[in-house]
Amino acid sequence: MSRSNATWILIAGALALWGIVRLPIFALPVLSYLVLWSLLCRRELTWSKRSFAAVAAGSIFFFYWVVDRREEILESEQLRDLHLVLADRWRLSDLPAIAPPIAHSDRPNLHFLYAPGVAHARVEGSDLELVGLGHGLFRFELDPRRHPISEVLALDLDGERHERRLEVVRPTPHPRWLCTGFGRAASVSTETDELFSIEGETHRIAVEDRPTDCAVLPEHIAVVHESGVAILAGTSVRIELGGPLVHAAAGPSSLAVSRTHPPAILILSPDLELESEIPLSFVPDWIAFAEGHLIASSARDRTLVALRDGREAERLFLGRPVVTMALSPDRSRLYAAVTDYRPDDDAGPNHHVEDQILEIEARTLRLLRRFPTAPHASPYAIATREDGITVAFAGSDEVIRYDRSFREQARFTFDRPTGVAELGGDPIISSAANARIGAHVVGDPDPVLLAGERSFYQATRAGLSCQTCHLHGGSDYSLHDIGHGDARPTLSVRGTARTAPYLRGASYPSIAALEAFTTYVLGGYEEPIPDRARALEAFLASLPRTPPRAAADVELLRAGTDAFVRAGCNFCHRFPAFTDLAQYPEGFLFPERSEERHLLDTPSLLGVADAAPYLYDGRAETLEQVLFDENRSGRHGNARALSQSDRSALLYFLRSL
């Protein structure tokens, strides 16, 4: 052992030091190597018994520590799940590339193909139209009503054949809320185009495309579709009302339907004659027929608005969107479930939220009482009775009957309840994830998606669930401080799958990596779900993103694409996913905010029209503000150099994504 072996002694010494200092970063052994060399470089290093013993002991220490703390090392060196990050990045750079790579078999899907240098693109054996927007970008819509959606897309690009894979989500029936009236209940499944009518037993009725809600009228049930309302009474009657329709409410002698674009509430007679249209200054969500007036909720404004004589009247600011709401049978009181109540619009301390039910006087929109529902999390549906309310808690498998003073009267257990109706006797309960209405099984959900959906709504020990802020996978349009020391707007998680890494700092390579957060910060879950992270990931990937507004003007889209490229937007918001999955310090793009030193990720622009407020702290309300007011230096896209017509084309293009 007399041979000089300086390298090995230095390596062993550096590793031993690493084991002793226990800092889970690679820089430590490397720097130790250099420092040890500096200390020992004047001496001839040979193995002596003493050095051998010291190094051997140190190495054992090191190996024990590395094996014990390997996860921590991978975490702090960002090597955990690196393959997921690389896979997404490479899929997007493997041209021709398609984004998003997920298609839903139950609804039209908008995709983008990036194939630079290609003039003509088509899909083999299909008349699917790929609209060339210039600069190698193509836009196409996969609509299951016109083209079967398959896993493999065989592309013909200027005569060259390319195959690209799509993940296809095939949803099962999802009866969400139950609507009631006249001793009957009903529910719809958007995913499978079905109406469930419950009158003693459950009847399944196939309806036209994509029902979103229903309302029980004296004679029949009205089904709200995305663009129209239909009734099923002998001959099918349908009225087209444009724009996406969301919810319906039955009044004593009419039917109200909320439309998001252009925002309005439409009043129909029971036989579907349009009686009046109330244009709104906000996008309506839930509606209720009070005595002599309507009450609409606005998710984005987090407000309840009373509508009298076709005009907006009283408002009640809640600070959080309404999850669901129901009127008492005498229509005098409104019960609204919210994930918190913040009339001061305060972001609140780190993840402090309180699920609750608000009792509101329907006539004046005056808040009468608040009822925090903890420890039962995520009230999903409310049914009202003469003597109280019944609440379905999606987060805890419970349906609870309360009396007028919110004292518990009875409790029913149902697997992830999402709808409840009181028709006398025991309540009728439905579950969207489980595809059940009462004892009636209406679908056969994929066990992984089922576990994921359960997990999404399930409460942690801290009383929070994913649903608490990401309402049904969307946003609660509120600001939260989740440990950054500043309040940031909640992002929608719809459509974010396959764009790793996640979160604004891009610090999570997968949803699975968030598990540590729920375990250590939120106290973990009471009930275990096997392989929760993967199930949750699959569920989130199965959520469709909000479809953009129709964009029919191809010439304007082409001009917009060109403006997008000329302003340099696609350098980071790269085709086809409109992100390069990279991170930049904020001061790099906004020199006027050079004090911001975090690395922020490039968000995808798909669905950007609906993603306000913009920029990581939500300081821009509109896309115009992002491009012009909040972009003084022109480094966040040189949009100021564009002409007025190019600017409007660019905005049209962005809203079409």
Added chain:
Amino acid sequence: MNAVELELLLVRSSGWIAAALLILAIAWTGRWRRRFGLASFTAALVHFAAALATPLLPDLSLLVYEPHLRAGATALVVLCFLGATSFPSLVERLGIRQWKALHRAVYLAALLVLHHALLSPHLPRIGAIGLSAAILLLIARRLSPW
């Protein structure tokens, strides 16, 4: 091409040049090894200076907290040591054994460069595969007894 694109181009290209030269330095033997090594060190300094000059590296503390920047900075420290000791007079004073012991750290630098590149969010597929293959093969060749 606007200022943002130019700055990114400068940072990225200097980084790639530094990595390529480092691989050449490891692969080569003889005089060119030293030249490639010093050229790689110079390119790495340009890469670092470019990142410092643009707002891409707004805060030096990111060199400690951001894993891929930390890997890059550590690799640069290693290259500084190697660069500073690559003058013939110094090699003689240190003795060839000691000098070799230090200069074997070039493999650590190469691994850190790979870590830095794999986590850098601008890596094209061909770059990742090429860089990983080159660095891992060179290390395997050095470690293998044949």
